[in-house]
Amino acid sequence: MVETYKRKTPLANLGLEKVSPSEQKIGKSLLMTEIPYIAKVNLRGDPAKKIFLKGVKAALNIQLPKIPNTVSGKFSEVQAIWLGPDEWLLTGRSGAEAKLLKNLQKQTENMHVAITDITDSRTIMQLSGGPALSIIMKGCTLDLHPNVFKPGQCAQTILAKTNVIIHLLKFDKKIGPTLHIYVQNSFAEHLWLWLIDAAPT
Amino acid sequence: MLVIECPWCGPRSEEEFTNGGEAHIKRPSKPSALSDEEWADYVFMRKNTKGIFLERWSHSSGCRRWFNAARNTITNEIAAIYHINEKPPKEIS
Ligand SMILES: [Zn+2]
Numbered sequence: 001m002v003e004t005y006k007r008k009t010p011l012a013n014l015g016l017e018k019v020s021p022s023e024q025k026i027g028k029s030l031l032m033t034e035i036p037y038i039a040k041v042n043l044r045g046d047p048a049k050k051i052f053l054k055g056v057k058a059a060l061n062i063q064l065p066k067i068p069n070t071v072s073g074k075f076s077e078v079q080a081i082w083l084g085p086d087e088w089l090l091t092g093r094s095g096a097e098a099k100l101l102k103n104l105q106k107q108t109e110n111m112h113v114a115i116t117d118i119t120d121s122r123t124i125m126q127l128s129g130g131p132a133l134s135i136i137m138k139g140c141t142l143d144l145h146p147n148v149f150k151p152g153q154c155a156q157t158i159l160a161k162t163n164v165i166i167h168l169l170k171f172d173k174k175i176g177p178t179l180h181i182y183v184q185n186s187f188a189e190h191l192w193l194w195l196i197d198a199a200p201t
Numbered sequence: 202m203l204v205i206e207c208p209w210c211g212p213r214s215e216e217e218f219t220n221g222g223e224a225h226i227k228r229p230s231k232p233s234a235l236s237d238e239e240w241a242d243y244v245f246m247r248k249n250t251k252g253i254f255l256e257r258w259s260h261s262s263g264c265r266r267w268f269n270a271a272r273n274t275i276t277n278e279i280a281a282i283y284h285i286n287e288k289p290p291k292e293i294s
Binding site for chain 2: 068069083084087141142143155156157158163
């Protein structure tokens with residue numbers, strides 16, 4: 001865990017915090033925002049074991065998604081992103097990682113699990129607005145057609161040669177899609193600049 | 202570019218995957234009992250099949266799970282995809 005006062009977003013170099021509140025309006029209808037410091041915990045365990053699912057439910061108050069590439073819970077509270085048949089990325093409010101870890105450790109005591117704090121490994125970029133998906137299509141082979149990639153779905157894939165997790169939160173008829181891109185800190189600046197470059201002006 | 206169907210994530214582009222070579226090679230249960238020749242055979246020698254070849258793939262930029270595929274080395278067609286702990290489907294082997 002990084003001391004809070006030492007924390008620096010991986011996009012700090014770009015001076016975004018001076019552009020309040022570190023968001024950029026690209027072109028007419030795309031809004032790009034960095035959401036740093038969200039609590040992130042990697043959880044591994046066997047979903048075939050009911051006692052494990054029960055313990056996690058007690059710790060988080062949400063069910064782990066069993067369907068590949070789906071998300072359960074709420075981003076504003078606690079969320080579980082499917083990463084593999086026995087692996088999930090849990091997110092929580094900024095600063096909640098210690099509590100998440102403690103609750104999970106308590107509820108899964110003596111079980112065969114792995115609980116890892118990875119809060120400071122990635123940052124989140126929120127894209128919302130009409131062209132968000134078509135921008136991503138420029139650097140990603142994933143099928144993002146609305147018939148295939150629906151709200152509540154997530155995918156681990158490659159975007160602009162960088163490993164990312166893409167989560168489609170909602171698809172508003174007026175505003176368009178809102179999605180989160182989880183990117184590793186060391187690739188964040190590259191991806192942010194690539195997105196701006198790929199966005200229509 | 203191949204489209205490979207990850208048993209967990211569904212069809213994805215080849216660039217998300219890593220090829221792991223020939224599948225179903227079993228590690229000898231007593232390595233110390235092997236001759237140099239037998240050990241070299243286990244470590245280095247692989248089939249070079251023309252036609253249906255059973256190989257391992259990892260969805261390395263996706264869910265990071267290993268799985269098996271039966272790929273035709275002439276046409277690149279993938280005849281079957283099956284889990285890492287499974288035997289190849291009967292119609293293939
Ligand atoms: Zn996969």
